[in-house]
Amino acid sequence: MIEEKFDAIVVGAGMSGNAAAYTLAKRGLKVLQLERGEYAGSKNVQGAIMYASMLEQIIPDFREDAPLERHIVEQRFWMMDGHSHSGMHYRSDEFNSDNPNRYTIIRAQFDKWFSRKVRDAGVTVLTETTATELVYDTGGKVIGVRTDRRDGEIRADVVVLAEGVNGLLGTRAGLRETPKPETVALAVKEMHFLPEEVIEQRFNLRGAEGCVIEAAGTFTRGMTGLAFIYTNKECVSVGLGCLVSDYSKTMESPYELLEAFKQHPSVRGLLAGSEVKEYAAHLIPEGGYKAIPKLYGDGWVVVGDAAQLNNAIHREGSNLAMTSGRIAADAIFQVKSRRDAMTAENLSLYKKMLDDSFVIKDLKKYKDMPALLHTQSQNFFLTYPELVSKAAQNFLHVDGTPKLEKEKATSAAFIKARSRLGLVSDALKFAFAWR
Amino acid sequence: MTAMPRIETGVRVEDKLFQNRYMVDTGRPHITVKPHDKPSPNLLALTRVCPAKCYEQNERGQVEITADGCMECGTCRVLCEPSGEIEWNYPRGGFGVLFKFG
Numbered sequence: 167m168i169e170e171k172f173d174a175i176v177v178g179a180g181m182s183g184n185a186a187a188y189t190l191a192k193r194g195l196k197v198l199q200l201e202r203g204e205y206a207g208s209k210n211v212q213g214a215i216m217y218a219s220m221l222e223q224i225i226p227d228f229r230e231d232a233p234l235e236r237h238i239v240e241q242r243f244w245m246m247d248g249h250s251h252s253g254m255h256y257r258s259d260e261f262n263s264d265n266p267n268r269y270t271i272i273r274a275q276f277d278k279w280f281s282r283k284v285r286d287a288g289v290t291v292l293t294e295t296t297a298t299e300l301v302y303d304t305g306g307k308v309i310g311v312r313t314d315r316r317d318g319e320i321r322a323d324v325v326v327l328a329e330g331v332n333g334l335l336g337t338r339a340g341l342r343e344t345p346k347p348e349t350v351a352l353a354v355k356e357m358h359f360l361p362e363e364v365i366e367q368r369f370n371l372r373g374a375e376g377c378v379i380e381a382a383g384t385f386t387r388g389m390t391g392l393a394f395i396y397t398n399k400e401c402v403s404v405g406l407g408c409l410v411s412d413y414s415k416t417m418e419s420p421y422e423l424l425e426a427f428k429q430h431p432s433v434r435g436l437l438a439g440s441e442v443k444e445y446a447a448h449l450i451p452e453g454g455y456k457a458i459p460k461l462y463g464d465g466w467v468v469v470g471d472a473a474q475l476n477n478a479i480h481r482e483g484s485n486l487a488m489t490s491g492r493i494a495a496d497a498i499f500q501v502k503s504r505r506d507a508m509t510a511e512n513l514s515l516y517k518k519m520l521d522d523s524f525v526i527k528d529l530k531k532y533k534d535m536p537a538l539l540h541t542q543s544q545n546f547f548l549t550y551p552e553l554v555s556k557a558a559q560n561f562l563h564v565d566g567t568p569k570l571e572k573e574k575a576t577s578a579a580f581i582k583a584r585s586r587l588g589l590v591s592d593a594l595k596f597a598f599a600w601r
Numbered sequence: 602m603t604a605m606p607r608i609e610t611g612v613r614v615e616d617k618l619f620q621n622r623y624m625v626d627t628g629r630p631h632i633t634v635k636p637h638d639k640p641s642p643n644l645l646a647l648t649r650v651c652p653a654k655c656y657e658q659n660e661r662g663q664v665e666i667t668a669d670g671c672m673e674c675g676t677c678r679v680l681c682e683p684s685g686e687i688e689w690n691y692p693r694g695g696f697g698v699l700f701k702f703g
Contacts, residue, residue, distance in 0.1 A: 357702045444700065
């Protein structure tokens with residue numbers, strides 16, 4: 167056993183773990199952080215879009231040296247069938263402010279930067295170390311972790327489980343369940359390298375401006391899923407995610423789907439001539455509010471993806487991770503400053519603070535959305551994209567057919583596919599889940 | 602789901618994985634498949650769904666794993682750990698996939 171005792175052990179060096187470790191150390195606590203990868207970020211995968219406000223609350227001057235790729239000035243949402251896309255765009259020069267709100271980032275680089283900040287704040291960071299088990303006292307309180315290093319037992323007053331969506335420690339200990347196939351999506355992603363000026367021309371960008379595209383449609387073959395195309399400085403991140411439960415039913419292959427998406431006529435030209443330098447896969451928590459496990463107990467708290475804190479509708483994950491890490495650290499600091507023990511009762515402060523934050527408020531707002539989209543996936547991801555494409559073609563194709571007849575044909579196609587009642591019920595269910 | 606012909610683009614996942622960096626822990630695979638006669642639907646699905654194509658059926662119809670190209674996503678764990686068909690651990694610290702970009 168390592169004799170030195172810490173105020174807190176943080177398991178994991180992703181967004182939530184780094185936010186927690188940094189905040190705890192800045193408040194003067196003695197912190198050990200464990201990371202199983204060679205460096206912070208070497209096991210982490212994200213699209214990735216990073217939201218500035220949540221990082222500003224942790225490191226206000228992050229813009230000075232954080233490795234940011236592009237600030238986003240244009241967002242496109244695409245609904246696609248086999249040969250078309252229709253959609254919604256928003257682009258504004260006002261996004262070119264001094265303090266942009268959203269950036270694309272490359273996680274391995276960003277996490278290394280964040281990890282340097284964590285070390286500078288005084289945290290002892292132990293990489294290439296896998297935490298294998300929690301250590302308990304006789305009363306059942308968590309008092310540390312065991313690792314795969316020799317003499318690998320380390321003690322602390324509290325353990326912050328920032329071990330990611332697929333974390334083993336907390337699930338093995340029965341503190342929360344292993345994610346169910348219905349509550350996680352499998353995402354695959356490639357990094358396509360292109361010269362900076364080619365990216366800027368193809369996406370109509372100047373300097374550090376960035377564009378992101380998010381798409382739903384028939385390319386997921388009726389499964390609940392989403393694809394994305396994000397511009398970085400010298401590469402484009404292209405990926406696609408679908409629910410694991412849908413994958414197991416359809417037995418589709420994720421890399422075949424990604425390949426087909428890349429060959430779609432609307433996408434192909436954006437990536438032409440690129441060099442792929444990495445292929446990655448990761449799970450994304452999709453269960454929403456109803457899948458959030460117990461967040462604290464005697465001697466432990468759970469943060470970030472491990473706690474299923476991901477807003478699938480707004481595609482926000484890392485900011486919820488950072489915020490939950492920061493809030494957990496603040497709660498621990500408050501308990502510590504009162505010289506109270508890290509009991510479940512005292513650590514319940516973390517949940518109270520998180521409930522009052524946007525993290526839980528947003529997830530609560532969309533609590534019924536996962537169930538709706540997951541059970542009606544065929545309608546939302548197959549039928550409607552095809553209908554919308556047909557309607558747009560019908561509207562744009564000029565052939566002398568009277569407009570009234572064209573409109574009738576479009577509404578008839580919708581009614582035939584979903585029935586009047588089906589259309590009304592889909593609209594109502596969607597509206598209620600959105601409320 | 603409606604039965605649709607599956608997409609076959611002819612892409613080889615081996616070519617994709619070739620771009621990645623790994624530190625393989627030789628002789629210590631972090632995932633093992635329990636001996637079985639006939640794979641369950643979920644275990645069989647892994648031969649298609651695993652994004653690194655680590656799972657393959659042998660000539661006797663059993664599912665085997667070669668975890669060298671594993672990206673540690675956990676899809677197989679979510680599908681097959683509860684039934685006990687596979688045993689899933691992280692690689693030892695420092696081993697496994699090392700994302701350059703993530």
